[in-house]
Amino acid sequence: MSKANFAEYANVSGLIGIIVSRQLATLNEMETVYSLPDALNLAEIITVGNYNEWAAMEASKHGNHS
Numbered sequence: 001m002s003k004a005n006f007a008e009y010a011n012v013s014g015l016i017g018i019i020v021s022r023q024l025a026t027l028n029e030m031e032t033v034y035s036l037p038d039a040l041n042l043a044e045i046i047t048v049g050n051y052n053e054w055a056a057m058e059a060s061k062h063g064n065h066s
Contacts, residue, residue, distance in 0.1 A: 015039055022046050 009017035016030050019042045025034060034042070 015043055018046060019043065 008014065012020070012027070016027070016039065019025050019030060019039060020027050024042045024045065030039065
């Protein structure tokens, strides 16, 4: 299995970048409205959503539709 070369954010933290790229908040909101705990909660939402999407795809591949 080959390793993909993914781009990294150069001017914002990865945490902020992923939240903004997923459109859960704007960069301005992350700078003025939300706290670090808020950012971590948003990151958890993204992570759980990604996992659930992956789990659903895996279940579909194996004929499990629960």
